[in-house]
Structure formats: C-alpha cells, structure tokens
C-alpha cells in the first residue's frame with residue numbers, strides 16, 4: 001500500500017493527507033478540514049472546482065459543463081474527482097476562472 | 113370527483129456521467145427495476161409498485177441534469193384538449209408521434225418559462241412486474257435496497273417560476289398547495305399538485321434556467337427512511353441532509369446525490385391535498401423551518417448545488 005499523499009491548499013495553507021484511491025474532497029471532509037466547498041461530492045455540481053498547480057493526479061468522471069475537456073490540461077478539476085498520484089498543491093478556482101471555463105455543454109440538447 | 117386531467121408525474125429522463133455507476137445507484141441502492149436498455153444505451157427503470165412501463169430513463173452524457181419530465185394525462189381525448197389549451201395559451205408545443213419512446217404513445221413536448229422541457233402523454237404500456245390485480249400479493253418479489261414505491265416528483269430551479277406556475281395552473285389544471293414568499297410579495301418557491309398529493313412538481317427561483325434540484329422517490333414509512341439512511345452509510349453514498357422532515361408538505365426525507373451529482377430524495381409521509389384547501393404560505397424569515405423542519409436552517413447546498 002502506497003503512503004497517502006500530502007495535499008496543500010495555496011489559499012490558506014491547509015494540509016491534509018489523501019490516499020491514491022480517495023477523492024481529495026472526500027479525504028478533506030473525512031479529516032474534518034474545511035478548505036474546499038463541499039457540494040454533491042460526485043463531479044456534477046462544480047462547487048469544488050480547483051486548479052492543481054503541482055503534482056500528478058488521476059481524474060474521475062466530471063461534468064463537462066464545469067470542466068470542459070480542453071481545460072483539464074490546464075490543471076482545472078473538480079476536487080471530488082481528483083485522485084492524487086503524488087503530493088499535490090492546489091488552489092480554489094476564482095470567479096474569473098469559473099467564467100472562462102463555463103460553457104454550454106451541448107449534450108443536454110440532444111436528449112430528446 | 114376523481115382526477116380527470118393531468119393524473120401524475122409519468123417519467124423523468126436524467127443525464128448521468130457513468131451508466132455503470134448510475135445503475136448500481138438507482139437499481140441496487142434505491143431498488144428500481146431495469147425494464148429495458150435501448151439501442152442508444154438509454155436505460156429504462158421503474159419502481160416495483162408502479163404499473164406503467166417505466167418512470168425513470170437514464171441517458172449517459174457529458175454533464176448531469178434533467179432532459180425532461182413528463183406527466184400522464186387521463187386519455188387521448190384529454191391530451192387533445194390540453195394540446196389546444198397550451199396552443200391557445202401561446203405555448204409552442206411539439207407533437208412527437210407514437211414510437212418515439214419505447215412503450216409510450218404520442219407525446220406533447222414543450223419548454224416551460226423556467227427553461228425545463230416537459231412532456232404530456234396518455235398512453236403507456238403496463239409492465240408485467242407492476243402491482244398484481246387478481247388476489248394481489250404485495251409484490252412479485254420482495255423489494256430491494258431502499259424499496260422505493262414510485263417516482264414521485266421533481267424540484268426544479270429556474271428563472272421565470274411565475275410564468276411556469278401560471279402555465280401549470282391556468283392551462284394544465286394544477287393547484288398551488290404551498291409557497292415561500294418574500295416580504296415584498298415575490299414567490300421564491302411554489303409547490304404544485306395535479307391531484308391529491310402535497311406536490312407533484314416544485315419550482316424554486318434561480319438565476320439560470322433549466323436546473324435540476326432533485327428527483328424524488330416515495331417510500332412506505334419513516335422506518336423505511338431510516339433503512340435508506342442505513343444503506344447510504346453502508347455504501348458510503350454522498351448524503352446532502354437527513355433523515356429530517358420538510359415543514360413544507362411535511363414529508364420525512366433524505367436528500368442525497370447520485371454518482372453523477374444529481375440530487376435524489378427518498379421520502380415518506382406528506383399530507384393529502386384537496387382542491388378546496390387554502391394555500392399554505394411560509395415567509396422567508398421562516399424558510400429554514402419550511403425546508404428542514406428539524407434543523408430550522410437551510411444548509412449551504414440547498415440554494416447552490418444543482419445540476
């Protein structure tokens with residue numbers, strides 16, 4: 001079993017540990033920390049949007065409305081769907097990050 | 113007088129990010145039965161106590177949310193009558209011929225002023241696993257998971273809830289059972305019934321159009337709400353709040369999330385509504401109790417987390 005990785009929030013300096021198999025948001029909540037807002041915990045609502053500035057991670061399924069495919073390259077991800085593969089540094093998404101990411105996802109229109 | 117126009121919610125189509133995870137959630141945890149999988153991958157489900165072919169459709173997509181919600185009306189003649197009413201009311205209605213959806217007859221489709229797509233239909237096949245009718249046992253096989261009895265209602269967030277409320281009341285015969293009103297008289301939440309339930313559709317005022325707050329499933333008892341909570345903890349499901357009670361409708365409830373972040377509710381109870389009942393009104397300074405009667409305060413997620 002790999003040791004849990006250390007997650008550090010740039011905004012407030014909060015640190016917590018997260019094993020590879022657990023979402024960063026879930027690990028934070030389980031350890032009673034409050035650095036990232038908690039919404040659906042399942043990649044749908046966009047509340048936990050962060051930018052990973054350092055480290056490697058794997059991402060689970062995320063709503064493309066909040067993280068369009070072309071933007072995950074830049075390190076944006078929903079913290080509830082981020083599974084660390086090394087220590088991570090991250091920061092909360094700003095209002096302007098959110099504005100530049102928000103797109104009308106076309107898939108909603110096809111569902112007739 | 114029995115209900116003769118719009119009878120009840122029929123089916124709701126929900127977008128999910130991962131079908132395998134969604135099926136584990138809706139089938140194995142909530143306890144719905146899969147009735148069929150379409151060629152396009154959509155999965156059709158129903159609760160054990162529902163007669164109709166399906167009440168929930170899951171569609172895999174890039175973002176979660178609701179594609180549409182439907183209501184079943186009494187018969188084809190009534191469907192024509194409502195069609196005319198909608199057209200007279202200035203609503204753009206699209207008629208979709210029978211065969212467009214498995215087991216369902218012709219459908220009327222329109223977009224409400226809140227941006228949500230709704231459908232009306234009168235004909236749908238009965239499913240053989242529905243309730244028995246001759247010397248009826250309780251069920252064919254004992255229900256699984258949370259033992260949901262039926263898809264019950266949706267709470268939707270959108271901008272023009274006044275327009276949507278008028279459409280459902282004036283054109284489709286719904287009644288308001290309960291509402292939340294600000295000091296200046298603005299309605300911020302309205303609960304609409306087409307029959308004798310405390311609500312079949314609820315609308316909350318919100319900046320953007322077409323959002324899903326929750327899809328709700330009905331359980332038999334407060335005891336079953338507790339059993340549902342046990343299942344949520346056992347399987348580490350994402351819980352929003354509860355078990356608790358709503359002041360509005362008096363339902364005993366849990367809010368939780370499906371694996372794509374769509375909020376679900378399971379609930380029991382709720383009062384019986386008759387069309388002569390006065391509207392029950394909550395003021396915004398008591399909105400905490402209106403929504404979560406035991407906590408007496410909204411949680412942050414209630415207003416912000418939608419799909």
Ligand code: FES
Nearest residue numbers: 039040041046080
């Ligand atoms: S909490 Fe909803 S997307 Fe992460």
Ligand SMILES: [Fe+2]
Nearest residue numbers: 267326328377
């Ligand atoms: Fe509800």
